[in-house]
Amino acid sequence: MALSGGRENGRTRDPQPTINDVARVAGVSKKTVSRVINRSPLLNEETRKKVESVIAELGYVPNPQARALALRRNFLIGLLHDNPNAQMVLNFQEGVLEAIRDTEFALVVRPVDRHSPDMLEDVRKFLEQQRLFGVLLLPPISENDALAELCRELGCGYVRMGSAQLDDDSHIVASNDRDAVRAATEYLIELGHRRIGLVAGPDGFRSARERQEGFLEAMAKHGLACGPELIARGSYTFETGRAAAERLFEANPRPTAIFASNDEMAAGVLQAARQREISVPEELSLIGFDDTPIAAHIWPPMTTVRWPIVSMARAAALKLIHPLDAEKQPAHFLSDLVRRASVAPPP
Amino acid sequence: MALSGGRENGRTRDPQPTINDVARVAGVSKKTVSRVINRSPLLNEETRKKVESVIAELGYVPNPQARALALRRNFLIGLLHDNPNAQMVLNFQEGVLEAIRDTEFALVVRPVDRHSPDMLEDVRKFLEQQRLFGVLLLPPISENDALAELCRELGCGYVRMGSAQLDDDSHIVASNDRDAVRAATEYLIELGHRRIGLVAGPDGFRSARERQEGFLEAMAKHGLACGPELIARGSYTFETGRAAAERLFEANPRPTAIFASNDEMAAGVLQAARQREISVPEELSLIGFDDTPIAAHIWPPMTTVRWPIVSMARAAALKLIHPLDAEKQPAHFLSDLVRRASVAPPP
DNA sequence: TTGTACGCGTTATCAC
DNA sequence: GTGATAACGCGTACAA
Numbered sequence: 001m002a003l004s005g006g007r008e009n010g011r012t013r014d015p016q017p018t019i020n021d022v023a024r025v026a027g028v029s030k031k032t033v034s035r036v037i038n039r040s041p042l043l044n045e046e047t048r049k050k051v052e053s054v055i056a057e058l059g060y061v062p063n064p065q066a067r068a069l070a071l072r073r074n075f076l077i078g079l080l081h082d083n084p085n086a087q088m089v090l091n092f093q094e095g096v097l098e099a100i101r102d103t104e105f106a107l108v109v110r111p112v113d114r115h116s117p118d119m120l121e122d123v124r125k126f127l128e129q130q131r132l133f134g135v136l137l138l139p140p141i142s143e144n145d146a147l148a149e150l151c152r153e154l155g156c157g158y159v160r161m162g163s164a165q166l167d168d169d170s171h172i173v174a175s176n177d178r179d180a181v182r183a184a185t186e187y188l189i190e191l192g193h194r195r196i197g198l199v200a201g202p203d204g205f206r207s208a209r210e211r212q213e214g215f216l217e218a219m220a221k222h223g224l225a226c227g228p229e230l231i232a233r234g235s236y237t238f239e240t241g242r243a244a245a246e247r248l249f250e251a252n253p254r255p256t257a258i259f260a261s262n263d264e265m266a267a268g269v270l271q272a273a274r275q276r277e278i279s280v281p282e283e284l285s286l287i288g289f290d291d292t293p294i295a296a297h298i299w300p301p302m303t304t305v306r307w308p309i310v311s312m313a314r315a316a317a318l319k320l321i322h323p324l325d326a327e328k329q330p331a332h333f334l335s336d337l338v339r340r341a342s343v344a345p346p347p
Numbered sequence: 348m349a350l351s352g353g354r355e356n357g358r359t360r361d362p363q364p365t366i367n368d369v370a371r372v373a374g375v376s377k378k379t380v381s382r383v384i385n386r387s388p389l390l391n392e393e394t395r396k397k398v399e400s401v402i403a404e405l406g407y408v409p410n411p412q413a414r415a416l417a418l419r420r421n422f423l424i425g426l427l428h429d430n431p432n433a434q435m436v437l438n439f440q441e442g443v444l445e446a447i448r449d450t451e452f453a454l455v456v457r458p459v460d461r462h463s464p465d466m467l468e469d470v471r472k473f474l475e476q477q478r479l480f481g482v483l484l485l486p487p488i489s490e491n492d493a494l495a496e497l498c499r500e501l502g503c504g505y506v507r508m509g510s511a512q513l514d515d516d517s518h519i520v521a522s523n524d525r526d527a528v529r530a531a532t533e534y535l536i537e538l539g540h541r542r543i544g545l546v547a548g549p550d551g552f553r554s555a556r557e558r559q560e561g562f563l564e565a566m567a568k569h570g571l572a573c574g575p576e577l578i579a580r581g582s583y584t585f586e587t588g589r590a591a592a593e594r595l596f597e598a599n600p601r602p603t604a605i606f607a608s609n610d611e612m613a614a615g616v617l618q619a620a621r622q623r624e625i626s627v628p629e630e631l632s633l634i635g636f637d638d639t640p641i642a643a644h645i646w647p648p649m650t651t652v653r654w655p656i657v658s659m660a661r662a663a664a665l666k667l668i669h670p671l672d673a674e675k676q677p678a679h680f681l682s683d684l685v686r687r688a689s690v691a692p693p694p
Numbered sequence: 695t696t697g698t699a700c701g702c703g704t705t706a707t708c709a710c
Numbered sequence: 711g712t713g714a715t716a717a718c719g720c721g722t723a724c725a726a
Contacts, residue, residue: 016475016478018718018719018720019719019720020719020720028696028697029696029697029698030697030719030720030721031696031697031698031720031721031722032695032696032697033720034720034721034722035695035696037720038721042695042696043695043696044695044696047695047696059475061475061476062719062720063416063478063718063719063720064476064477064478065412065415065416065421065478065718065719065720066416066702066718066719066720066721067719067720067721068412068702068720069410069412069413069416069701069702069703069704069718069719069720069721070701070702070719070720070721070722071702071720071721072702074412076423076453076455083437086433086434086436086437086640087433087434089433089437090430090433090436090437091433093456093458094430094458097456097457097458104476106423106455106457106477107455107456107457108423108453108454108455108456109440109444109454109455109456110444110453110454111440111441111444128363128406128408129408129411129451130411130453131363131410131411131412238640238643238644264640264644267644267645268644270646271644271646274646293433293585293611293641294640294641294644296585297585297611297614297615297618297641297645298614298644298645298646299617299618299621299645299646365702365703365704366703366704367703375712375713376712376713376714377703377704377705377713378705378706378712378713378714379711379712379713381704381705381706382711382712384704385705387711389711389712390711390712391711391712394711394712409703409704410702410703410704412702412703412704413702413703413704413705413718414703414704414705415704415718416702416703416704416705416718416719416720417703417704417705417706417717417718418704418705418718419718
């Protein structure tokens with residue numbers, strides 16, 4: 001009579017009831033319970049109600065590990081990133097969690113070190129060991145094609161976040177950084193700026209390249225010169241932004257505006273300007289990229305390009321979760337310019 | 348002959364070899380393989396070597412879902428937080444990941460909304476559904492005793508991060524905010540400041556209370572007055588910091604120094620000062636708390652209290668993973684003052 | 695529409 | 711030391 005897992009007496013404090021308990025109490029087979037859980041259409045309405053009430057009464061929750069074993073796939077989605085910037089990572093997590101809210105999916109995070117020679121091996125071990133449903137790749141490591149290839153080889157789903165079309169639409173969610181920066185630069189030009197400096201991002205970053213090209217396109221389109229003295233490269237950090245600004249300030253005549261390829265470098269530019277007593281925006285206009293909190297919290301509040309990372313993250317997660325409808329999720333997102341106080345017409 | 352899971356021909360691209368495959372190839376039982384994996388001491392050295400070589404050859408990796416099912420516990424540790432601040436969350440993740448590197452544990456993140464009336468129910472659902480090994484609680488939700496009680500009820504391990512002794516040593520990793528703030532305040536006093544304002548944190552936050560009391564202790568110890576006109580409350584955001592500063596500036600005489608209970612509010616204070624053309628540090632000294640990136644990136648670079656969050660996170664994770672040795676991990680950490688340019692003697 | 699029997703990959707029991 | 715055999719909790723053929 002007593003099925004496995006059954007405990008007839010009220011003594012044992014239930015270590016989570018199982019599907020067997022539900023079946024026994026409801027007086028049906030385990031399979032029927034399983035059908036109720038998985039919303040099988042061919043099911044007598046009465047038995048469904050009965051089973052559902054027993055489920056509620058017992059507080060039954062399916063064991064995800066057992067499900068994973070039987071289905072030969074689990075419900076964990078991984079977030080692989082190389083900490084491009086804390087706020088961005090967290091915003092991304094937020095978007096993913098919006099997408100998987102009220103599903104059985106969970107998000108596991110995994111920072112990786114893109115400079116480590118065995119980064120790829122580390123990721124492989126991680127994927128083999130955890131057998132994730134799929135992974136989300138954040139820039140800059142999302143630009144690594146070998147990583148995508150590894151996922152394919154391991155049969156692990158993946159979606160990449162990027163600044164451009166890096167993969168087919170079912171595997172990418174991209175912002176169009178080039179267009180956004182072109183528009184930001186044209187905004188400066190329309191205000192009357194002619195000498196505009198660029199703090200470019202590091203070599204090897206696709207985002208850096210896209211942003212630089214957007215900048216150059218705008219300058220070229222308006223016939224503005226943009227020699228090497230107007231371009232300085234940083235590595236997306238505050239300090240390199242400061243150093244890059246120092247170099248741009250040497251240009252003669254000095255630029256009246258600077259576009260920095262991310263906010264952190266823009267903050268560095270601002271500090272360099274302050275040390276030289278160049279006032280922003282009166283003597284120097286400044287635009288950043290990312291709209292991280294720092295942009296709004298420094299003085300003057302900084303004009304910057306905001307990309308809709310939460311929506312992008314949500315779309316990426318949905319693509320991953322519903323591989324068949326992956327193409328229904330938008331693959332391209334537009335960034336917009338957040339106008340604050342760091343931009344003014346040239347002196 | 349052919350055991351389950353065996354594929355004798357080279358045709359099928361192996362969807363991960365199982366323990367059965369290893370056992371068959373090595374010519375032993377799967378229990379023996381299991382013993383090798385779990386480093387059972389009673390094992391013939393020869394058979395161990397043989398099995399190990401087969402494991403390597405086949406590239407066998409144990410399936411964590413199957414292990415979880417058999418062991419009735421998985422190897423997922425959860426991070427519950429209410430985004431106190433992006434950098435802090437990410438630093439915490441970093442510390443946890445240091446601790447679980449090269450283990451089979453993985454980190455799953457779960458933001459919660461502490462303002463939602465059914466926060467507790469959400470967490471309960473999450474824990475029941477995912478059946479985590481244990482969870483790490485970040486402030487401010489770590490201060491919620493009902494949450495800790497819930498974990499105990501559900502048999503889910505937990506470790507809380509806090510600003511004070513909130514739980515017994517095996518369930519807490521705490522910084523001593525009170526001492527740190529007292530020291531920071533005394534630093535101001537030693538420089539000669541007598542009128543010192545406090546931007547306190549929000550009601551209901553233990554950290555806010557601890558920091559406030561540290562401040563008051565220092566003031567009292569040196570016989571300094573600290574009336575209500577010298578205390579303004581904010582809610583740990585930039586904007587409330589700015590507003591609090593406005594109120595403090597009304598005090599007569601105006602304070603020559605301000606301690607803000609976190610960096611974000613301190614940045615708000617700085618902005619308010621700038622709008623009033625009160626120069627920092629010449630006319631106003633300022634100290635923050637947390638040492639988030641913004642502290643170093645604003646102007647002037649800000650003196651602040653840094654707590655060793657990465658080490659704390661590591662300790663918390665180790666406590667969770669090794670419940671028996673939990674007490675061996677330190678439960679208390681000291682914060683230190685990072686001296687930058689926002690503090691000077693009073694005018 | 696519902697139930698039976700078995701598989702998923704691992705660990706635990708208890709013989710040998 | 712080692713190996714059958716039975717759990718663990720759930721899903722799927724296939725039969726009823």
